Structure formats: C-alpha cells, structure tokens
Amino acid sequence: MLKKMAFSFPDEVLEHVFSFIQSDKDRNAVSMVCKSWYEIERWCRRKVFVGNCYAVSPRMVIRRFPEFRSIELKGKPHFADFNLVPDGWGGYVFPWIAEMAGAYPWLEEIRLKRMVVTDESLELIAKSFKNFKVLVLSSCEGFSTDGLAAIAASCKNLKELDLRDCEVDDLSAHWLSHFPETYTSLVSLNISCLGSDEASFSALERLVRRCTNLKTLRLNRAVPLDKIANILRHAPQLVEFGTGTYTADVRPDVYSDLAGVFSSCKELKSLSGFWDVIPDYLPAIYPVCSKLTSLNLSYATIQSPDLIKLVSHCPNLQRLLVLDYIEDSGLEVLASSCKDLQELRVFPSDPFGAEPNVSLTEQGLVAVSLGCPKLQSVLYFCRRMSNEALVTIARSRPNFTRFRLCIIEPKTADYLTLEPLDVGFGAIVQYCKDLRRLSLSGLLTDRVFEYIGTYAKKLEMLSVAFAGDSDLGLHHVLSGCESLRKLEIRDCPFGDKALLANAAKLETMRSLWMSSCAVSFAACKLLGQKMPRLNVEVIDERGPPDSRPENCPVDKLYIYRSIAGPRFDMPPFVWTMDEDSGLRLS
Amino acid sequence: MCMELQLGLALPGSDTWSRPLLKLGLYEDINVNRKKRGFDHGYLEDEFSAASFKNYEKGLVGWPPVETWRRKKLRCQVHNHMTAAENGYCGGRASNSSYVKVKMEGVVIARKIDISIHQSFETLTTTIMTMFDIFSHFPFIFGSVEENRRSFKLTYQDKEGDWLIAEDVPWRTFVRSLKCLKLIRSRG
Numbered sequence: 001m002l003k004k005m006a007f008s009f010p011d012e013v014l015e016h017v018f019s020f021i022q023s024d025k026d027r028n029a030v031s032m033v034c035k036s037w038y039e040i041e042r043w044c045r046r047k048v049f050v051g052n053c054y055a056v057s058p059r060m061v062i063r064r065f066p067e068f069r070s071i072e073l074k075g076k077p078h079f080a081d082f083n084l085v086p087d088g089w090g091g092y093v094f095p096w097i098a099e100m101a102g103a104y105p106w107l108e109e110i111r112l113k114r115m116v117v118t119d120e121s122l123e124l125i126a127k128s129f130k131n132f133k134v135l136v137l138s139s140c141e142g143f144s145t146d147g148l149a150a151i152a153a154s155c156k157n158l159k160e161l162d163l164r165d166c167e168v169d170d171l172s173a174h175w176l177s178h179f180p181e182t183y184t185s186l187v188s189l190n191i192s193c194l195g196s197d198e199a200s201f202s203a204l205e206r207l208v209r210r211c212t213n214l215k216t217l218r219l220n221r222a223v224p225l226d227k228i229a230n231i232l233r234h235a236p237q238l239v240e241f242g243t244g245t246y247t248a249d250v251r252p253d254v255y256s257d258l259a260g261v262f263s264s265c266k267e268l269k270s271l272s273g274f275w276d277v278i279p280d281y282l283p284a285i286y287p288v289c290s291k292l293t294s295l296n297l298s299y300a301t302i303q304s305p306d307l308i309k310l311v312s313h314c315p316n317l318q319r320l321l322v323l324d325y326i327e328d329s330g331l332e333v334l335a336s337s338c339k340d341l342q343e344l345r346v347f348p349s350d351p352f353g354a355e356p357n358v359s360l361t362e363q364g365l366v367a368v369s370l371g372c373p374k375l376q377s378v379l380y381f382c383r384r385m386s387n388e389a390l391v392t393i394a395r396s397r398p399n400f401t402r403f404r405l406c407i408i409e410p411k412t413a414d415y416l417t418l419e420p421l422d423v424g425f426g427a428i429v430q431y432c433k434d435l436r437r438l439s440l441s442g443l444l445t446d447r448v449f450e451y452i453g454t455y456a457k458k459l460e461m462l463s464v465a466f467a468g469d470s471d472l473g474l475h476h477v478l479s480g481c482e483s484l485r486k487l488e489i490r491d492c493p494f495g496d497k498a499l500l501a502n503a504a505k506l507e508t509m510r511s512l513w514m515s516s517c518a519v520s521f522a523a524c525k526l527l528g529q530k531m532p533r534l535n536v537e538v539i540d541e542r543g544p545p546d547s548r549p550e551n552c553p554v555d556k557l558y559i560y561r562s563i564a565g566p567r568f569d570m571p572p573f574v575w576t577m578d579e580d581s582g583l584r585l586s
Numbered sequence: 587m588c589m590e591l592q593l594g595l596a597l598p599g600s601d602t603w604s605r606p607l608l609k610l611g612l613y614e615d616i617n618v619n620r621k622k623r624g625f626d627h628g629y630l631e632d633e634f635s636a637a638s639f640k641n642y643e644k645g646l647v648g649w650p651p652v653e654t655w656r657r658k659k660l661r662c663q664v665h666n667h668m669t670a671a672e673n674g675y676c677g678g679r680a681s682n683s684s685y686v687k688v689k690m691e692g693v694v695i696a697r698k699i700d701i702s703i704h705q706s707f708e709t710l711t712t713t714i715m716t717m718f719d720i721f722s723h724f725p726f727i728f729g730s731v732e733e734n735r736r737s738f739k740l741t742y743q744d745k746e747g748d749w750l751i752a753e754d755v756p757w758r759t760f761v762r763s764l765k766c767l768k769l770i771r772s773r774g
C-alpha cells in the first residue's frame with residue numbers, strides 16, 4: 001500500500017521536497033534511495049561540491065547534474081599550504097571552466113580552494129557567465145590583477161569577490177577602476193592578500209560609496225590607517241571589516257576621526273587585518289568591541305597587556321585568532337571574559353626560534369578549555385605539553401570537534417614526566433566523541449594510534465608528523481577509524497605492510513598523503529595495479545622511482561580515489577602507478 | 587656569556603593512565619618491524635629517520651606547519667619592527683633581533699623581551715617585573731608599588747661582557763650596547 005503511494009508522487013512534489021535539502025551529504029544519500037530519486041535529485045541539484053578535482057572529470061559532473069548554478073572545487077592536498085607539494089603539481093581549474101563555459105551559461109558561483117587559476121580562466125569566466133555572482137578563491141595562485149580587471153569589467157551582477165590567502169601577481173592596483181560606475185551590486189570584497197605598494201584609493205572609495213549593500217570589506221596592507229576613516233564613513237552598514245595597515249604617527253585628529261567612524265558602524269561583528277599595529281590606535285575600536293563575534297589578530301604583533309585590554313572589551317566573542325603574544329595570562333583573561341568562545345587559534349610569533357620568546361604554555365589552553373563551555377575548535381602552537389594537561393582538557397571539554405595541537409619541536413615528550421603524549425591524546429579521542437578533525441604532535445608511539453583507532457569513530461581528518469614506531473600505528477588508524485576521509489602523514493616510520501593490508505580502506509577515503517615515510521616503490525606499484533579506482537601518485541624530485549631499487553622508499557605519495565582514471569596533466573616529477581604498466585610517465 | 591639552565595628539569599611525575607586501554611592480538615599476528623623506542627631518548631637513530639632528519643640542521647621543510655602566506659606576512663612585519671627600532675624609537679641594536687634575554691635573580695628560567703617596543707627604563711622595568719610575577723609573588727612589605735619597584739634593580743650585560751646598572755646610562759646608549767638583562771634585588 002505504502003509502496004504504491006511512493007510511486008504515485010509526481011516528480012515535481014519530490015523535487016519540491018528535495019529543494020529543502022541543501023547539504024551534499026544528504027543530497028548524496030537521497031540520490032541512492034532508488035533510481036527514480038537519483039534521477040529527480042540530479043536534475044534539481046543546484047550546488048555541486050567536488051572535494052578533489054581529480055576524483056571526477058568536468059564532463060562527468062556536467063553529465064550527471066545538468067542544471068547546477070554553483071560549484072566548489074578543491075585541488076592540491078592540504079600539505080601544499082606548508083610547501084610540501086612542489087610547484088607545478090597540478091590543480092588547474094582551466095579545464096573545468098572551459099567545459100562549463102559551453103554547458104552552463106547560467107552558472108552563478110565558483111568557489112575554489114588550492115587551485116591554479118590563470119588570467120585566462122578568469123577572462124573566460126568573465127566572458128561566459130552572464131549572471132555570474134560569486135567568486136571565492138581560497139589559497140589559489142597563478143593569476144594577476146589583469147584577470148581581476150576582466151572580472152570587474154564584465155560581471156555586472158557580481159556580488160562576492162573573495163580572494164583569501166591567494167598569491168596574486170600584483171601588476172597594477174588600477175584593476176579596481178574596471179568596475180563600471182554603474183556597478184553597485186557588490187556585497188562582499190576581500191582583497192587582503194594583495195600586495196601593491198600603491199593602491200587605487202579613490203577607485204576603492206568610489207566603489208564603496210556606490211555599493212550600498214556592501215556587508216564585507218577586507219582591505220589589504222597598502223591601505224593606510226588614515227584612509228580607513230574615509231572608507232568606513234561611506235559604509236556604516238558593514239558587518240565584516242578588515243583593516244589595512246594599522247599604524248601611523250600618533251595624531252589626535254587621526255585618532256578621533258577613526259574612533260568616530262567606528263562608533264557609527266553599528267552592525268560590525270567581525271574585524272581582521274591589523275598589520276603593523278601601534279597600540280595607541282587600538283582603543284579606537286572599543287566602541288564596536290561589545291558586538292564583535294569574530295576577531296582576527298593573527299598578524300597583530302602587540303604584546304599581552306594590550307591584547308588583554310582588547311579582549312576584555314569583547315564579551316560576545318565567538319572566534320579569536322591571535323599570536324602567542326597573548327601568553328597564558330591573556331588566555332586566562334579570555335577564559336573569564338568570553339564565555340561564548342567557540343573557536344580559538346593561537347599562532348607562533350617566532351616559529352623558528354630555538355627558545356620560547358613568550359610565556360605561552362599548555363596552561364593557556366587548559367585555562368580556555370576549563371573556562372569556555374562552548375569551545376569546540378582549537379588550533380594551538382606551543383612549546384611544551386603534558387599528558388596531565390591534555391587529560392584535563394579532554395575531560396573538561398568533551399564537545400571538541402576540531403583539535404589541532406602543534407608542539408613546535410618535533411618529538412617533544414611530556415615535560416613533567418618525560419613520557420610520550422600517547423595517554424593525553426588518547427584522552428582527547430576518548431572523551432571528545434564528536435571529534436572530526438585531529439592534528440597530533442609531540443613524542444608519540446604506536447599506542448596513540450591504538451587509542452585513535454579504538455575511540456575516534458567520527459574522525460574525518462587526521463594529521464600526523466614525526467610519530468609512531470611501526471606499521472602497526474598506521475594499521476590501527478586505517479582499520480579503526482570508520483569515518484576517516486583524509487589522512488596526511490609526514491616523517492613517520494610507516495611502510496608497506498599497513499598500507500597493503502588496508503588497501504580497500506583507501507577507496508572509502510578521499511585521499512592519503514604520506515611523505516618522508518617508509519613506503520617502497522614496489523608497494524606503490526602493487527597498490528596501483530590492484531586498485532583500479534585509486535590513483536596512486538608518487539612525487540619524487542630525485543628522479544624516476546625505477547632508477548632506484550624497488551624497495552627504496554618513495555619521497556612523497558598521494559593516493560586518492562577517482563572515477564576519472566589517472567590524470568594526464570602531471571609534471572615530470574609525478575608518476576602514476578596504474579594497472580597497465582605499473583609505471584607511466586606524464 | 588649569559589647562562590641559562592635547560593627547561594628539561596622534570597618534577598617527579600605521577601603515573602597517570604599507564605594501563606593500556608585495549609589489548610590487541612594484532613601485536614603477535616602482524617610480524618612488523620617493531621623496534622622498541624627508548625623513551626628516555628627524545629630522538630631515535632633509525633635509518634629512515636636519519637634520512638628524514640637530513641634537513642634538520644637546515645630547518646625542516648614545512649615545519650612547524652604555519653601556512654607560507656602567513657609566514658611571509660609575519661616576517662614582513664617583524665622586519666618593520668626592526669626598522670622602527672633602528673630609525674628612532676630605541677636608537678638601533680647590535681644584532682638583528684630586538685629580543686633580549688632577561689633573567690631574574692633566584693629564578694631558574696630565563697625569559698625574553700622585545701626591547702624595540704620600549705622607550706624608557708620605567709616601562710621596561712615594570713614589564714620585566716610583571717613578567718616575573720613580582721607583584722603577586724613578593725608581598726608588599728613597604729607599602730606602595732613604586733617603593734616596591736625601587737627594591738629591585740635592573741642590570742645589563744654589554745657587548746664587552748661587563749655587567750652594569752641600566753639606569754646609570756642614557757636610554758639610547760643602553761639599548762645600543764645591551765646584550766642581556768638581569769633583575770636583581772637592591773641591596774641598601
């Protein structure tokens with residue numbers, strides 16, 4: 001009886017129901033219920049997410065989803081952020097733009113992460129998509145301000161242009177003048193990554209003035225402090241603002257101008273920027289502090305007393321990014337002032353110094369974990385840790401979903417007991433049952449991986465460095481972590497056995513990265529031969545892997561599942577292991 | 587030469603959680619390369635780890651894991667701090683870094699302070715005293731904070747290796763020849 005009713009629903013009804021389902025995971029689940037649901041779903045999916053641009057080809061995506069309006073693509077592996085992926089590795093977006101240009105004139109949104117974007121790609125976007133609205137480039141490279149000029153000139157309906165942490169060839173700041181005088185639809189602009197010694201202030205001011213819907217504006221360092229007042233005066237409706245350089249000669253007129261203009265920004269919830277901060281100018285932002293939910297001071301080289309004063313003014317803070325200048329004392333103040341804190345990132349001011357330059361230890365993290373009941377995401381760089389502290393943190397804050405700890409010196413033991421930190425991290429995975437992301441550091445044996453494999457059932461991403469004793473460590477993770485999608489490992493004694501014993505697991509994951517480990521070329525070949533739906537890529541700048549004995553470890557290994565087969569855009573230092581020959585040069 | 591004790595002095599620790607949480611039969615089944623690591627060694631000389639640490643003296647690639655664009659932006663700024671220091675605030679320094687070691691009499695662990703953000707002995711001494719938690723650790727016997735501050739003296743070692751009293755010389759001379767600092771209790 002019920003079955004009959006399901007089949008009698010017209011497609012339009014189901015489509016309407018599906019339109020309320022936005023998350024990709026849910027959409028994917030819906031599409032697997034039955035053939036007819038698969039068909040209905042694929043025609044009405046408007047947002048497509050491709051976590052690895054090489055897992056599928058553009059043509060396959062277009063064939064399956066004929067009417068999407070928004071696409072998100074990710075390219076290089078995460079470790080590319082730390083210079084571990086050589087230049088030229090890949091992640092080119094042009095083939096995607098080229099395919100979509102023909103098929104989707106109505107495409108509205110493109111979001112890219114760690115991809116190579118050329119001016120040619122940007123020009124093609126500008127030319128092909130008449131209703132283009134959103135361009136978000138996160139950690140991308142390969143383009144210049146000429147490409148941006150093309151976007152500015154042609155995309156009349158552009159709402160969002162967000163270049164976060166991109167490497168842009170700054171040929172000319174005048175690209176901003178390419179926005180026509182009639183253009184007013186800008187809602188979000190993030191140019192914080194642009195260098196430019198000279199900036200087109202007048203063009204920027206005019207743009208801000210005529211775009212009355214502007215909600216997010218993140219400036220770059222070239223914009224001096226005394227220009228900020230002029231810009232903010234025309235945009236009191238801003239919700240998110242990133243300053244440029246925050247330094248100037250201390251002048252009362254500049255200060256009062258600035259303080260006045262900040263006072264008029266009643267909607268401001270997020271602040272960032274703060275390069276070259278002079279503490280004297282910080283109180284200018286006090287009028288907005290009580291409403292701030294997000295504060296990024298990760299470039300502000302100011303000392304603890306000034307940071308403490310600032311943070312004490314922000315009781316509604318949910319997200320704080322800061323340098324370790326804040327010190328344990330500052331984090332204690334944070335713990336008592338900011339009870340809504342959900343995310344904390346503490347970056348090292350002197351990452352390469354041999355000795356600590358600030359008084360930031362595990363105590364700061366303990367204080368925040370004890371004091372902030374809503375804390376769920378942490379990235380913390382420090383120089384010492386103890387199992388005791390980690391156990392306290394885990395017990396007091398079982399709601400962690402992301403826990404990334406970086407003890408700067410590799411293989412640092414518990415400073416109190418000189419033991420490995422296995423037990424401490426074990427407590428984290430045992431108490432924090434919803435943990436989705438974990439980064440390990442310090443002295444760690446195979447035991448920590450045993451804990452992780454046993455308890456971290458919701459873990460999706462794990463980052464490991466300088467840890468473990470043997471293949472058993474890797475085996476624990478691959479055999480135990482049911483939800484694992486991304487695993488990245490560097491400088492660990494993991495070899496062939498665990499990898500080969502868990503080959504099938506790799507097809508359930510997005511990707512595995514292993515560099516400076518002990519996986520042999522022979523094992524890579526075997527994996528490539530036996531697993532046709534995995535792309536096994538060896539990255540080795542020393543030369544072809546078959547010029548060395550087969551049992552020699554490869555330098556870097558990147559394995560990812562793919563239905564598109566091996567890629568053909570590899571540079572000379574990347575070899576793919578496939579089922580045919582075991583070795584194919586690009 | 588400024589001397590400093592290693593931070594590795596361990597206090598007797600309690601043995602929390604040393605029981606394994608789970609016994610796995612796999613320890614016997616998988617005949618893997620199980621070299622036992624001596625936990626009293628911070629670093630182990632395996633063949634592959636020797637290879638992976640070959641970059642160590644030159645600095646490990648990509649470690650600590652701070653994004654390249656973040657490192658660049660921060661490095662540019664530290665440089666700006668130096669320029670400010672050289673141009674006017676503090677009269678310039680002998681070495682490249684504006685950080686100086688600070689010790690306190692009777693305290694084992696040395697600290698570091700950024701000299702370029704200070705312009706007077708008063709702010710410098712107050713900052714150092716705050717750093718060593720003097721205001722909370724040493725009860726105010728004499729009454730006012732100011733009097734208490736005077737019960738400590740800031741001394742410094744100059745480039746020649748001599749120990750001098752900081753306030754005996756002009757600020758600029760002090761900053762230019764400063765190598766490291768030490769806070770001592772005034773005697774009489």
